[in-house]
Amino acid sequence: MTGTVDGLSPFEAVNASFHRAADRLALSDATRDLLCGTYREIRVQVPLRMSDGSSRTVYGYRVQHNGARGPYKGGVRYHQDADLDEVRALASLMTWKTALADVPFGGAKGGIQVDPASLTAGELERMTRRYLHQVSYVIGEHRDIMAPDVNTSAQTMAWMMDEYGRKAGHTPAIVTGKPVELGGSLGREAATGRGTVMILAEAAADRAWQPEDTTVAVQGYGNVGSWTARLAAEQGFRVVAVSDVKGGIFSARGLDLGAVDEHLSATGSVVGMPGTDALTNDELLTLDVAVLIPAALGGVVTSANAERISARLILEAANHPVTPAADDILADRGVVVLPDILVNAGGVTVSYFEWTQNLQQFRWPEKQVNDELRRHIVGAFAAVRERAARHGSTPRDAAFEIGVERVAAAASLRGYL
16 A cells, blocks of 8 residues: 555554554653654665666665564565555554564564566565665664565565675574574464464354354455465355455355465466356455455555445454544444454564574474464453453454553653653
8 A cells, every 4th residue: 555545644544543542541742752653764775686687776664663662573575565654554563563462572664665576586586685785784683573574475584584694694583484494483474364363263253153154255365365264264264255466256155275276376366266256356345244354455445445345344464454434434334343463463473483483593393383373362362352342442442552551661661751
């Protein structure tokens, strides 16, 4: 998402939720000023030698939002809309997310404003290494730790780790989401999707919904969306629709996700899967399903389509997919939105486990990773549910209250206020 949606930029939209929490917590003006801004923002030139011998310059960003609770932590995305305001918004979400999940990190985010589909594998590697070099003086295993995000992967993290190692020696904890062969954690690839499905199972149980009777639509079939869909289906939920950037597919009886993965591998898209009906991404959002899971980019549920959302429950697996204006419309209609800082916190939680393993030079079994993930995610869900019920607030308001309260307490104890 870039520019404004429903009259707000991405950073303004995230800060709208922060200010609601700050009002309810009666934060002082000094505390509010400290927490709503960013600690450090850098914009770097990334000179890139193209495969044909020509050169171009793209621009990269790293925003460190708040480090009161620990080292800055956040992914790096490659996307043509990854401008400074978008990266600011994502960095601030990481601050509240790590606090809500109760892992000892602050919030940061990075990005390069480029269409990665226009680059060869060699160009991507050269761009990644140059970007890492340009921001290397503000990162470190106890200062700021990077991770994958949109259009980046375990391979991207391997390049970053290697490039940083040329300067500082072998430092696997400088990034998370690495290949397992290079110190990555077992369970990390599936972690965000697994955490999303843990939240789905808890929310369905609260409503006495049986999985086989609960229809689910997932917008976005990248790493997060595909794992969410597969794991939800494994638990018996009826995943009836998924989509990617080219469009979506629908089957009322439920999709065969194994066959979808085979079709995607063969064709590069879920579109055209035999035995399914075609639909657009916009049509997927308004399907008559019990649960809608936006798992792609931000700003997809807006005031323009919120009245047409048929789902009774929305799980924000993507970052800020529902705008503040849409949030209000959905709340008035009785649609429950479980917020991104809760739903997609599985990724950063297992990133914390990976970081811990790297510092200790010790690997956890996958069962231990998943058990600890469940403890953090279910604990965060229970805390949000209890506060929302006690205060009569929405889950988003409750989640932000918890996150902001924890960061404010840490900032005060450290003497920032």
